[in-house]
Amino acid sequence: MLSLRTAWQDLQDMDRQLQWLLVALLAVGFVAMTSASIEHAASRYDDAFFFAKRYGLHFTLAFGLSLVMYFTPVAFWERTGWLWLLIGFLLLALVLVPGVGREVNGSRRWLALGPLTLQASEFVKLFVIFYLAGYLVRRGEEVQERFSGFIKPMALLFAVTLLLMLEPDFGATVVTAGTAFVMIFLGGVKLGQFLLVILSCLASAVALVIFEPYRMQRLTAFTDPWADQFNTGYQLTQSLIAFGRGELAGVGLGNSVQKLFYLPEAHTDFVFAILAEEFGFMGTVVVIGLFVGLVGRMMWIGRHAELTGRRFHAFVAYGVSMMISAQAFINMGVNAGLLPTKGLTLPFLSYGGSSLMVCMAMVALVARIERECRGEYGH
Numbered sequence: 001m002l003s004l005r006t007a008w009q010d011l012q013d014m015d016r017q018l019q020w021l022l023v024a025l026l027a028v029g030f031v032a033m034t035s036a037s038i039e040h041a042a043s044r045y046d047d048a049f050f051f052a053k054r055y056g057l058h059f060t061l062a063f064g065l066s067l068v069m070y071f072t073p074v075a076f077w078e079r080t081g082w083l084w085l086l087i088g089f090l091l092l093a094l095v096l097v098p099g100v101g102r103e104v105n106g107s108r109r110w111l112a113l114g115p116l117t118l119q120a121s122e123f124v125k126l127f128v129i130f131y132l133a134g135y136l137v138r139r140g141e142e143v144q145e146r147f148s149g150f151i152k153p154m155a156l157l158f159a160v161t162l163l164l165m166l167e168p169d170f171g172a173t174v175v176t177a178g179t180a181f182v183m184i185f186l187g188g189v190k191l192g193q194f195l196l197v198i199l200s201c202l203a204s205a206v207a208l209v210i211f212e213p214y215r216m217q218r219l220t221a222f223t224d225p226w227a228d229q230f231n232t233g234y235q236l237t238q239s240l241i242a243f244g245r246g247e248l249a250g251v252g253l254g255n256s257v258q259k260l261f262y263l264p265e266a267h268t269d270f271v272f273a274i275l276a277e278e279f280g281f282m283g284t285v286v287v288i289g290l291f292v293g294l295v296g297r298m299m300w301i302g303r304h305a306e307l308t309g310r311r312f313h314a315f316v317a318y319g320v321s322m323m324i325s326a327q328a329f330i331n332m333g334v335n336a337g338l339l340p341t342k343g344l345t346l347p348f349l350s351y352g353g354s355s356l357m358v359c360m361a362m363v364a365l366v367a368r369i370e371r372e373c374r375g376e377y378g379h
Contacts, residue, residue: 015370021294022363029349036259036274037267051267051351058353065357066364074369078312081134088127091120092163109167119354121164121172125323126358128176133315136187144188154197171342179322183315222340238263239270240337242277250280267351272335295325301370313369320362
C-alpha cells in the first residue's frame with residue numbers, strides 16, 4: 001500500500017519540465033476560458049462565473065484521474081489495453097442509443113452522469129493508444145513482415161471511426177485515425193502498405209465531404225468565408241475579426257468584443273480566437289510555444305523509453321504526443337482560418353470536462369513513463 005509520505009515524494013520527483021509546462025497551459029487556459037465565457041454565462045445562467053466554477057469541478061476530477069495515472073505502473077495499461085478498447089466500443093455504442101446518449105447541436109456525443117456529461121470520444125482516444133501500443137509490442141514482427149499484421153489493427157480502427165462518424169464527430173475521427181497511423185508507421189509497417197491505406201482513407205474522407213451537405217458547406221465556407229459571411233461563413237469570419245482586432249499585443253484581458261455574442265462557441269472551440277483578440281500575436285506565440293515545449297518533451301521521453309528497450313512506454317508517449325499536438329494544431333488552424341471548421345477543443349484551454357480530464361491524464365501517464373525510465377541511458 002502506497003503511504004502518503006511515499007506518494008508525496010513520488011509527486012515531488014515528477015518531471016519538472018512537464019510539470020511547469022502543464023501548469024502554464026492550465027493557468028493560461030483558465031484565464032482565457034473564464035474571460036471568453038463571462039458574457040455567455042451571465043446571460044444564460046445569471047452568473048458571470050458559472051463556467052469558471054464548473055471548471056473547478058472539472059479540474060478536481062481531472063487532477064484525481066491524473067494521480068491515478070501517475071501512480072499506476074505502465075505495465076497495468078499494457079496488460080489491459082484490449083479491455084479498455086472494449087470499454088471504448090461500449091461507450092461509443094451507448095452514446096448512439098436514444099434516451100441514453102445526449103444530443104447537442106445535432107450531434108449525439110455525450111453520456112449524462114448526474115450533473116456531469118461524459119464525452120465518450122475523448123476517452124476512446126486514450127484507449128486506442130493503449131491497445132495499439134500493446135499490439136505493436138506483441139505483434140511487432142508480424143506488423144513489419146506481413147500484411148495481416150498491419151490490417152488487423154486497421155480493421156479495429158475502422159470500427160472505431162465508424163462509430164465516431166455515426167455520432168457524428170468528424171474532428172475526433174481525424175485525430176484518432178491520424179494518431180493511429182503515426183503509431184503504426186513508427187511500428188515499422190512497410191511503406192507501400194502504409195501509403196495504400198492512407199490513400200484509401202483520404203478517398204473515404206473526400207467521399208464523406210461530398211455526400212454530406214453540411215461538410216461541403218464547411219469546406220466551401222473555409223475557402224472563402226466572406227462570400228457568405230452571415231450564414232455558412234459566419235463563425236469563421238467572426239473568428240478572423242477577433243484575430244485582426246488583437247494585432248500585436250491585444251486589446252487587453254476582458255476587453256474582447258467578439259465574445260459579446262458575435263462569435264459562437266467562444267469559450268469552447270474558439271477560445272483561441274478570443275485569446276488572440278485579448279492578448280494579440282504575442283499571446284498566441286506564447287501559447288504555441290508552450291504546446292511545442294510540452295509535445296517536444298513528451299517526444300523526448302518517448303525516444304528515451306525506446307532507447308531503454310521499453311517499447312510499450314515509447315509507443316504510448318509517441319501516441320500521446322501525436323494526439324495532443326494534432327488536436328491543438330487542428331483547433332488553432334480552424335480558429336485562424338487555415339483549416340475547415342471542426343468541432344474540436346483546444347487541449348487545456350477550451351471549456352470541457354472530458355477533454356480536460358483526458359489531456360491531464362495523458363500528461364500524467366507520460367510523467368509516469370519518464371519516472372520508470374529515469375536513470376537509464378544517462379537520463
